[in-house]
Each structure stands twice: as C-alpha cells, then as structure tokens.
Amino acid sequence: MPSTLGITGTARTLLVSGVGMMGTSAADRTSVSASDVGGSGAADVSVCGPWFDATRRNGCRVLLGTSLEDISGLLGSVEITAEVGTIPRTATFELLDSRAAYFVSDSFSRGGQPVQIWMRVNEGGEWLAFQGLTEAASNEGPYCPRATFRAVSVSATFVYGAVGCIQELPFAGRTRANLLEEFADSAGTPLTIAAPSSTISKAVDLSGLSVGELLERWGLVEGWYIRESSDGGVEILDEETFLLAVPSVNLTPDLYLSVREDPPNRPATEITVSGTRPAIGTQAVEGGVLASADPPITETSSETWTDADGYHWSRDTVTITRFGAVQSEKIEEWSDVPLAGVTPIVIGMRPSRTETIDYTYATVSVALPSGPVLVPTGQLTEIVRSVASRYSRLSSVGYTWSDGTVRLNEFESMMETERETTTFTYGSAPGCERTSVTVTLESFYNPLYVTGYDFVDGTHRLYEFYSFMEISRTTQTFASNRNTVEAGAALEIRLTETATLKKWDGKPNESYRVTRNTVTVQSGKPGGTTHQVRVTDSDMSRNSISTVAGSMTLPETYAIDVPVYSEQLMTFTLSILRDIYPLVRSLASNEDAETFAELERVARRQARSDCAVRLTVSAPSLPSLNVWDWVSITDEARNLDEKAGYVEKIAWRLDLLNGWSGMDIVLVIPPEDV
Amino acid sequence: MTTLPGLREDIYLGGVNLSTAPDSVSIAFDVGETRQRAADGTLLAHAAKPFVGACMRPSKAKIALTFVSLTGADIDALNRVVARGGPFDFCAWTWHTESFPTAGGTLARRNAPDEVPSGYLPTDAATRYALVGTDDNGSASVVNLSAVDPHDRTPFSATGTAPIDVRYVPLFSVRVGESQPVFSESSQQGATLELEEV
Numbered sequence: 001m002p003s004t005l006g007i008t009g010t011a012r013t014l015l016v017s018g019v020g021m022m023g024t025s026a027a028d029r030t031s032v033s034a035s036d037v038g039g040s041g042a043a044d045v046s047v048c049g050p051w052f053d054a055t056r057r058n059g060c061r062v063l064l065g066t067s068l069e070d071i072s073g074l075l076g077s078v079e080i081t082a083e084v085g086t087i088p089r090t091a092t093f094e095l096l097d098s099r100a101a102y103f104v105s106d107s108f109s110r111g112g113q114p115v116q117i118w119m120r121v122n123e124g125g126e127w128l129a130f131q132g133l134t135e136a137a138s139n140e141g142p143y144c145p146r147a148t149f150r151a152v153s154v155s156a157t158f159v160y161g162a163v164g165c166i167q168e169l170p171f172a173g174r175t176r177a178n179l180l181e182e183f184a185d186s187a188g189t190p191l192t193i194a195a196p197s198s199t200i201s202k203a204v205d206l207s208g209l210s211v212g213e214l215l216e217r218w219g220l221v222e223g224w225y226i227r228e229s230s231d232g233g234v235e236i237l238d239e240e241t242f243l244l245a246v247p248s249v250n251l252t253p254d255l256y257l258s259v260r261e262d263p264p265n266r267p268a269t270e271i272t273v274s275g276t277r278p279a280i281g282t283q284a285v286e287g288g289v290l291a292s293a294d295p296p297i298t299e300t301s302s303e304t305w306t307d308a309d310g311y312h313w314s315r316d317t318v319t320i321t322r323f324g325a326v327q328s329e330k331i332e333e334w335s336d337v338p339l340a341g342v343t344p345i346v347i348g349m350r351p352s353r354t355e356t357i358d359y360t361y362a363t364v365s366v367a368l369p370s371g372p373v374l375v376p377t378g379q380l381t382e383i384v385r386s387v388a389s390r391y392s393r394l395s396s397v398g399y400t401w402s403d404g405t406v407r408l409n410e411f412e413s414m415m416e417t418e419r420e421t422t423t424f425t426y427g428s429a430p431g432c433e434r435t436s437v438t439v440t441l442e443s444f445y446n447p448l449y450v451t452g453y454d455f456v457d458g459t460h461r462l463y464e465f466y467s468f469m470e471i472s473r474t475t476q477t478f479a480s481n482r483n484t485v486e487a488g489a490a491l492e493i494r495l496t497e498t499a500t501l502k503k504w505d506g507k508p509n510e511s512y513r514v515t516r517n518t519v520t521v522q523s524g525k526p527g528g529t530t531h532q533v534r535v536t537d538s539d540m541s542r543n544s545i546s547t548v549a550g551s552m553t554l555p556e557t558y559a560i561d562v563p564v565y566s567e568q569l570m571t572f573t574l575s576i577l578r579d580i581y582p583l584v585r586s587l588a589s590n591e592d593a594e595t596f597a598e599l600e601r602v603a604r605r606q607a608r609s610d611c612a613v614r615l616t617v618s619a620p621s622l623p624s625l626n627v628w629d630w631v632s633i634t635d636e637a638r639n640l641d642e643k644a645g646y647v648e649k650i651a652w653r654l655d656l657l658n659g660w661s662g663m664d665i666v667l668v669i670p671p672e673d674v
Numbered sequence: 675m676t677t678l679p680g681l682r683e684d685i686y687l688g689g690v691n692l693s694t695a696p697d698s699v700s701i702a703f704d705v706g707e708t709r710q711r712a713a714d715g716t717l718l719a720h721a722a723k724p725f726v727g728a729c730m731r732p733s734k735a736k737i738a739l740t741f742v743s744l745t746g747a748d749i750d751a752l753n754r755v756v757a758r759g760g761p762f763d764f765c766a767w768t769w770h771t772e773s774f775p776t777a778g779g780t781l782a783r784r785n786a787p788d789e790v791p792s793g794y795l796p797t798d799a800a801t802r803y804a805l806v807g808t809d810d811n812g813s814a815s816v817v818n819l820s821a822v823d824p825h826d827r828t829p830f831s832a833t834g835t836a837p838i839d840v841r842y843v844p845l846f847s848v849r850v851g852e853s854q855p856v857f858s859e860s861s862q863q864g865a866t867l868e869l870e871e872v
Contacts (some may be wrong), residue, residue, distance in 0.1 A: 054716055054717065054718050054719065055719045055720075055721075056719075056720055056721070057720070057721045057722065057723040057728070058720055058721070058722065058723055059722070059723035059725075059726075059728075059729065081754065120723065121723075122723075122775070123775060125747065125774060252714075253710050253712060253716075254713070254714050254716040255712065256712060256713055257710055257711070257712055257718070258712060258713065326684035329750035338834075444766070505784075562794055601706065620718060620720065635713065655722075656724070657722060658704055658706055658707065658720075658722060659706045659707055659708055659720045659721040659722030659723070660707045660708035660710070660720045662720075
C-alpha cells in the first residue's frame, strides 16, 4: 500500500465552521479501509465484509447547513467524484425543500453551506464520503423549490482559495518543500510538507498561483502524487512508494458489472522534455552542490599585421576564466619597430606593449562533493589594468634622443607606463546596490612648477624627471543619500549621485586637487511616468533642472551571496512502445526541473499517462478507494489476469430511491517499465 | 394466527370506515431495490436503506380502489378525501410482513390495531390482527413496539435469532393520486381512486 506523507495545516480546520464538522462519531473506516484488503496481491474479500456482498443495503445521510441538519428532502441520486489533477472532490445532490429558495430564511442556496455526506452499507459503520462547502444553487419547481447543489470539498478552500507569492535568490539552499510552505504562508493557508524534496538552485519568482497549482506543478518534478485525504486534508505519496505499491483490491468478474477498454490513440513514442540547469563555469549544480570545480579555462587568440610604416606586429590575447567569471586578460604585442633612443636600434620582433587586466570578485562558498569552494559572485570589486610599454622617463637632464626629447636612459625599455585601478563598493544585503565606483589612473607625470626644473619642451616642472604617480581619480557615489520624502501629501523618492574628478590642475603651479564635483539628484514618485533631474556643479559651470520621461535610473545591484552562474540546456528523451506504435514525437519543456533525473521523472510520468490503456469499470461502490490507489482487475475476455492499474478517477453514485450504490472508476494501466 | 385471504373488513380511509366494499383493490409495493448482473453473471442486488433500522426490502405502496356503486355517505367521504388530498390514514386490514437483519428495527408503518380509533376497529381486532414476530429458527419472537416516530414509522425491539420477520396489519399514510367518479348507470355512482403511500 502506498504510504502517505501528510501535509498538515491549520487552515483547513479553521475555514469550516459549524457544529461537529467532523461529526461526533468518527467514521468507522477500519472495516472498510483499503488497508484491510490486500496483503501482497489478491484481495481477501472476506475481510472487507458488506461492501463486497452481492446483496447489500445502502444508505446515505446528507448533513447540510451550519447546524449540519440531517436533511430529508433528497431526490434522485447523490454523486461524489474524485479525480487526478484536481485535489478537492466534488459532490452533487438534489433537494426538494423550501430552503432551496434564496429569499427564504435559513436558505441553503446562497452557497458556502457546510455539507457532509455519509454512506453506509448493511449494519456496518458509516463512511464519510465527502465534506465540503456548497456553491450557490439555482432552483425551480412550481410548488416547492427543487435545487441541485454542487459542493466542493474542504481542501479546495486552502489549496485553491487564495494565491500566494514568493521570491528567492538563486543558490539560497532551499528545498521546494520549504519554499512551498512559505508560499502557502503568503496565501494565508499555512501548511507543513513532510514529503522528500530537492534543494534547488534556480531563482524563484512566483505570484498569482494558488497553493494547489504550485503543489501540482512542483509535484511533477518532485515525484509527488497528490490527493485529498480521508479527513479532507491533502496528502502526498512519494514516487517510489507509489510505483512499488501493490493493488489494494482485485476486481474479479463478480465484483464489477462492465469494463470498457480504451487503448492509447496515436501515443507519443518518443517523449522529449527539455529544461535548463544552473551551472557554475561548465559544471552543473545539482541540489545546491557543484558537480566539480572547473580548472581555469584559458582561451587564446593571435593575429599579425604590418603597419603603414612596414613594421611587423603580432598580438596574442589570453583570457583566463574560472567558474564562469573572467579572471584575467593579457594582450601582448610584439613588433620589429626600432628601439627608440639616442640612435634608434633596428631589432627583430621584441615585446612592444603588454596590457594586463585582472578582475577581483567577492566570493561565496558553494558546496562540492569534496568540500566547499569559493566561487565569484556578481560583485566585481576591483579591475586593475596595467600597461607596460617601451619607455624612458622624460628628464630635465639626460640623454637627448633622436626625436629631440631628453630622457633618463639612452634607450627605451619595457616598463609599466600606465595603471588604471577601478574599485567598486556595494551596500549590504539585501539591497546590494553598487554604492561607488572609483577609477584611479597612474602614469608617468611631472607637475608644472614655475620655479622648477627646465625641460626641453619649455615647461618648468616640479621634479628633475617624470615619475610614476597618480594623475587622476574619478569617484562616483550612487544613491548614498537615497531618501523618501513626504512632499506635501505625496511620497517622493530622491536618489543623489555625486561625481568628483581629481587631477593635477592649476596655474602657475599645478596641484593635485578636485576640479569638478557634480551632484545629480533624481526625484520622482513611485511608479511615476516622469522624474526630475537636477544637476549642480561645484563651480556652478553647469546647473540644470530637467524633466525626464520614464522611471529613475536606479543603482545597479549585484547579490553578494549569489555566484556567477549560467543555465545549461538539458534534454531527456524517452522511447516507449516502439515495437507496437510508429514514431510520434512529443516535445515539452519544464522550467522547474534542475537535473536530468527530474526531467526523466517528468517524461516517465507523461508516458505513464499518455501511453496507458484505460479501463472504465462500472462496479458496486467501494468506499475506501482513492485516486492514485492501485487496483487490479481480472477479465478473461480481455486477457486481464490481475492486471494492475492506478485509479485516475472515481465517481460514486448512490440512487437514493432504488438503493443502487455504484461507482465508475477509470484505471490507468501504464506501459511496462515506465 | 393464520392469514385469512381476502378483504374481510371495511376499508378505513380518512378517518371513516367505508361501508361499500370496493370491487377491486390493488396494493402494489414499489420496492427500493436494483438488480444487475455482474460480469460473471452473478446477480447483484442493492436495496435502499433509507433510515436506520429499515427492513431488508423497504417499499412504498401504491393502492388502487375501484367502486362500481357507492352509498351517499361513502361518496361524501371520498369527495372529502379527494378535496383535501392528504395525508390520510388508510387500512385495508390486509397482512404485511417486514424482515429485519437484527433483533430490532423500525417498522415502515404503524400497527393498525394500535392506531386506528377504537370506534372504527373491527371486532376483536387486537386479537384477530395481533402483530406476530418470528425469528430465524421459526420460533416466536416477542416484539415490543415503541412510540410511533414523526415519519409514522414504528421502532421496535425483538427477541430471538435474527433475521426477524414481523407480520402485521399496517396503517398506511397516503395521499390521493388520481380519482374519478364513475356513472355506469344514471342512478349509480362509483369511483376509481389511486392512493400513494407518503
């Protein structure tokens, strides 16, 4: 028998009021429970007693209204339906009663009335077949109103009654069950899921779904088989237990009236399900665990050319990537341009220029089978670009080169001539907004100084020769002064950005100072179609106010705890029944699956349904059956010898006047080994 | 007491005894039971169990009475019944048996000798039409009737081995269905009357 892993929650009992919603006496299910039947295979009908008797007497009670009145004006038949894909059960019954009219006091027809349907057979205990709430019912009839009531079971209120929402960052280490519990909280219907569940790594951003819809959707990839439980709650069968279950009853020809067999019609014999899985670098992440750590990946490219002066050049570019993030780039150029100097020297191919860019990221720990590893996040913290080229420092005294300049050395040589360092800072989680960018440029320079050293270009400078120093620094700060201001009666958001430029400037002597300080303030109302931009320079050289269409430009955000990752395409293809049916392809995608195993699960589940033979069996009713139960059937005419299938739909029908209590069940017999 | 065939008393209807014997009486019992054949030919019989303690084959009666010629008083009584519609009490002083799977249950009708007013009872009704209980062994079962419930049913307890058969003269609660006066000759007036058990 399938074991059940329950969802428990408080909502379902809170939502239904009324005296003794569960009845003052619990349904006697021990004598009719499917677990009493079965064992390893064939049903022992003697255990189940009166429900299997060829001759039996069937009764029914319908309790209706807030006081659960045992109503007596029932007509026709009472029907209850349970089916796969819809968690709650539905029931219908017909009532001849003055309270079926709307304007009568204590009217039943306004909807939302509690209803219980109890069934019994012979002298055995009653079975609570249904409990739920009615929908509004129309009525007709000239003398006394007659109405057909439709009711939906109590689980509907908490699985479909409200919608929820949830957002979660990628790689948060949460399971779908955790997330579903939070989602249900947001819908106002808290629940606890005890079923096994996988840790996911993709981002989650869901809204507008009901709890039931999300249960069904994630149940596909998790292998959950969801149905309403006997007490009106929701229960989940895990896939392994479902697939290994033995039939709870064997329908022999004395236990059913008729069988209709529907074979699959042009079933898909090749089912392909595609999806994406998260990957860090080239390695997939499954259940929050990185399969293995990428070694650094080196990509190289080379080119050669001849310039207009006839000199030969070559350029090699090397990019090193690890965990999907660029670690460094190096561009190395060689040429046979003569070495500059007092007398240029003709040389062969020599290094001419090398540019190196190194990237530094904030890191986050990701699990590996062998232990954790630090991988880059999206928060780039520093870029250092260093350029080395052939150079000799300009000097007030020294060697006079062929180009007329005076240099410290006789010839140029490779040295670092430029370094640009860009640093980024970020705010703390959860905002993680980029708060500043600072670009510092260093190069060889010598500030102008009136009484300094004379240089051949006619300038006077502070030092005898050029030195490697910081020559500029630009700093931008973003939204450091973001604030929310009550402007009159309207809420307004202001984002303040400052940009400063520091460089060598001034006359007659240069000093390293701030030459520009610009403040830009964006302001606007949340959700507005325009916003105002006010720019103010420190020297008042630019001061403007303008109205700009669209929303404000917000600072960029990069999560501190999310690694740089990509989504790899994956597909799973299942071939079935190829020896019987021609090739028919089915293509589907599943955005929730994160592993091949989950894609396979989805594909097999689709195959079990689409490629199945369906038997519709009319039989005397059995009270304990539920959807997803396994039942076997014997029918010699169809060569069925205890052939097992799972229940896809049950419709119970009790004819109140003539006593017949029957059911139509749809059994799904999936292909072998699916 | 051994069942004597035929109608041997005045018909009790609507609170009066009709002095005219009907020319034909038909009492059909609509049994709440469905029979179907299972796939292997087994007969599956499902009976309704409309209330707790119901008998094994619950039924409702449809009664058709035909009078070729009525007395004036009977004509007035029938016209009154037709005009009001019901429910009325009806008793033809015929025997009816209900079987119960347990030693106790609820008779679907009232026991006529206990419920018909004394002025309208046949002679020695309590003796001649006394309720009889028999258990599964064929032995007498002592049946103790309780007070009639609001549905005109009679709960009871019984002794002996179930199932218990209870033979009694039921007092039906009926409503008028179809009715029609019949004038076969100018100076005679009969009637056809259909009654349905409530």
